[in-house]
Amino acid sequence: MATPTKDYDFTAIEPKWQAFWAENRTYRAKDFEEKPTFYVLDMFPYPSAAGLHIGHPEGYTASDALKRFKKAQGFNVLHPMGWDAFGLPTEQYAIKTGTHPAVTTKDNVASFKQQLTRLGFTYDWEREVNTTDPGYVKWTQWIFKQLFRQGLAYVDEKPVWFCPELGTVLANEEVLNTPEGPRSERGAFPVERRPIRQWVLRITEYAERLIAGLKDLDWPDSTKRLQENWIGRSEGGEIAFDVAGHDARLEVFTTRPDTLYGATYMVIAPEHPMVATITSAEQKAAVDSYIEKAKRKSDLERAELSKEKTGVWTGANAINPVNGQEIPVWVADYVLMTYGTGAIMAVPAHDERDFAFAKEFELEIIQVIDDDGSAEKDPSGMLTAAYTGPGKLINSGEHSGCDHETAKNAIIAKLAAENRGKATVNFKLRDWLFSRQRYWGEPFPIVWVSEADYAKADDSLKSLERPVSCQIDGETRFALALPDSELPLELPEVESYTPSPDGQSPLSKAGEWLCVYIDPQTGATSPAARDGWLAGARETNTMPQWAGSCWYYLRYIDPENTAALIDPDKAKYWGMPDLYIGGAEHAVLHLLYARFWHHVLYDLGVVSDPEPFKQLFHQGIILGEDGEKMSKSRGNVVNPDTIIEGYGADALRLYLMFLGPLEAMKPWNTQGIEGIARFLRKIWRLVVDENGGLHSRVGATEKLDEASERVLHVTIKKVTEDYDSLGFNTAISQMMICTNQLAKADALTRESIETVLKLVAPLAPHLAEELWQRLGHNNSIVEAGWPKYDESKLVKDRVKIIFQVNGKYRGDTELPADHSKDEAIAAAKACERVQSFIEGKTIKKEIYVPGKIVNIVAV
C-alpha cells in the first residue's frame, strides 16, 4: 500500500519502508549465493548510554549507500553490524548504581539499534555480534588460548596508573596531565605508576611482518606511515662496553656504530638495573636523589622538559672497546629504559641530544665524521651543533678515511670477532599490555597451579615452549589453559564492581569462583576437590576492550558457529572485507592489534589471507557550526534525532554526504540542509502531482528531449563512478543538475524517472522506494538493478573550442565533434580577434588540445 500523502511526508514514508526492509529481509546476506560477493565493514560502535552522535551516521551512511549500490549492481553484499560492548563507562555506571553491566549493555544496544534503524540503515541483523555474548566470548578466549599455547603470551609486572586516594587502577584516559603532575580524572587526586601483575602479548615478534604486510594494502598513505613509525624499525648494532673496576659489561644499542670513536661518555636510564652496582660511594647520594626525582615525573613531563637535559655522573667509567678510552657513565632520564638496552653510547658530535647534554655538562666532543665543510663551526673549529649528515670517518684509528656507511659494517664485524658486538634490529613497538584490573571484560581462560602440579598436567594445557609463571602471594605459580570444552569461561556474579584497594581486579573477590580443581589429563574443572585433580586459582585479570574488536569482522561471516570460530567454506566464500570504513583515530592501535591477531590466525590456518583489511577508508570528522569539535561543553552538538524529526532520515543522509568529501573534516551547517530538502521535494514532484496522483508528465512521451537525454546519461555515468569511489558529494551535485533539467521538460519517459530513482536510492532509499511503488512496482527498487549509460548519448556532435594567443583567451567557436587539428587551427586563425593579436608577429608554435583548445604562440 502506498501512503496516501500528496506531499513529501517523510514521517509517514520512512517508518513504512524501514518495516518493509525488515519484514522482507531485503538486505540479508545469503551464504554461497552464485553471485560475486562484496563485504563492506563499518567499525562497530561502543553502545554508550548517550546514544548516537552525528559522527556515527556519517561513515554508516556511506557504507549503507555503498551496500545498496553494490546490491543493485548484482553483488551479494555482506554488511553487518555489532557491538563493542565491553568497556569502562558501563562498568563505572555499575559501580555507581549497582546495575549489572550486562543489563545496561542490553538497554544501550536496544536504543542504538533503534536509532540506526531510524536512519534507514539496513544491516543484516541476523549476523549481529556482541563482544559480551558468551557465544562470542568463547572464541575470544579461544584465540587467547592459541596465543598462549604459541608462546605469545606471558605474565610480567608492569607499571600501571594507580590512584591511592581512589584505591583503584586507572586507564590511561582516566589520567590527566596537569601542571602539578598526573592526576586522576575523577577527583583530581595524585596518581602514580605501580607495578602490577599483567598479561602481555608478544606483538614484537610480529613487528617485521606487520611492517612488511603494509606494502600491498590499499590504505591511506598517512595511516600506513603512522603504523610504520609506530613499529619503528631501526637497524644498528649492539656493543658491549667494559666498566672500569667492575666485572660488568654495559650493553648499548646504536644505529651509528660508525661513530664509536666519537663516544665520549655513556648514559644509562635511571631505571637501569646496573645503576646500583656501578655507582661509586661518593656519587651515591646524588644518583639516588636524581633517580627519585625521575620516578616522580610522568612520561609526559620527562619529554616536556626535554629542552634542558638533566643527569648525574655515576662515578664509574666505561672503556671504549675500539680505542681503550675511559669515558664517564652518566645517569640521565633522556635515555629510556623501554627502548633498546636502556643504555647508550653518547656521541655528542653526531647526535643532537648527546650534543645538548655534552654542552650542559661540559663533556668532551670529538668529531669523527667529516662534514666536508658543510657544518657550522665556531672560530676554534668546534661544531656549534651536532652534525648528523654523511661523510668519511676521521679521528677513527684504522677506520679513518672509510665511508661512514661501510664503516658501520666494518666496525660491527670487528667487534663481533671479539665477541663485543653484533648487528641487530630494534623496534619502538613494545609488547602489548593485555590485561585490565576490571570486571567488565573477558575473563582469561587460565588457571594457576603450583610447580609440582604443573608437572602433572597434560601438555595440551600448557604453553610448552615457554611456560608461563609468576609470583602470586609469594609463591611461584604456573599457568594452565582451560580446554575448549570449558569455554566460554563466564564472568562470576560479584557484590562490588570496584577494584580492590590493592589494585587487584574485582574478580579477586569472587569467592568460590576463584578456586577450582582441574583434571590433569583433560583440564576439566570442578568447584569441589576430586581425587587426583589439581588445586588451582583462576586468573582474576580481564582482557582489554581491544580483545573483542580484534576479530569481530571474522565472526560476521559465521556468527552462530559453536564448533569453530568460522566455517572455512564460508570464510572462503565471503573472503576478507573489501572495504573497511572507520575513523582515523584507530589508525594505529585497533588496526595494528587486529592485524597482529589476524597474522597469528593465518599462521594457525584459521584464515587464508595474512592481512584482514585490504582497503581502508577514514571518514572525516564533522565539526560543530562554529567550526570547533563537537562537544557537550561547547554546546555545539548536533543530535541526529532532531534533524530526522525536522527533515527526515533521507535528508539527513543526503546532507551528511553533501557537506563535503567523505574524508574531509567539515563543519555542520543547519541552514544548508534546506537545499537538500528542496532537492528531495523536487524529486517527489517529478512523480506525484498536487493531488497525490501520478504526475501527468510521467510517461507522456516515448522519447526524452535531447538535452535531458544527454544529462541523464552523463548523470548515470558520473553517479556510478562517484559511488564506486565514495565521492558522494559530487554524485549528489550531479543528481541535482539532472533533476533540475528534468523538472524543466514538458514530458518525461517513465524510464528516465525510474533511472533517477534508482540513482538516488542508495542515499535516499525511503523516498526512492515510495516513488518506485507509486510508479506501479511492488518489489524493492534494489531488485530493479542498476542503470547503464549509453556511450553514444554522451558525445556531443558539436564542441566548443577555445582560442588562445600566447595562453590568453581570445575567442572561441563551435566545431563538429569529429573535426581535425588543422580545421581547429584554421578556425582559430579565421577569428578576427585572434587575427588582431597575431598580426605582424611570427607564429612560433601552434598547440592543439583535442576537443578543447587552440593556442597560438606568436612573437
Place this chain on the structure above:
RNA sequence: AGGAGCGUAGCCCAACUGGCAGAGGCAUAUGGCUUAGACCCAUACAAGUAAGGGUUCAAAUCCCUUCGCUCCUACCA
C-alpha cells in the same frame, strides 16, 4: 621540535590530475504565485585560487620561499 595535510565567491564545496576558474548547495537581492505566510517558480549576485617567486605555449593543479589553520608523534639512541 619533527612529520603529514589543507588554504578557490559572504559560507560549504566543484574543476576530467597541467587546458576558458564554477558544476551544485547555502545565504543575499528583485520579481512572480498567494488573502497572507510557507512551499514553489524565475532572474540576479559574486572569487581569479593565502602571499611571493619559478618551470611551461598554458599553473588552483608541478617546484621553491613565506604566512595561516588542522591533525599526528613526543628525547626511540
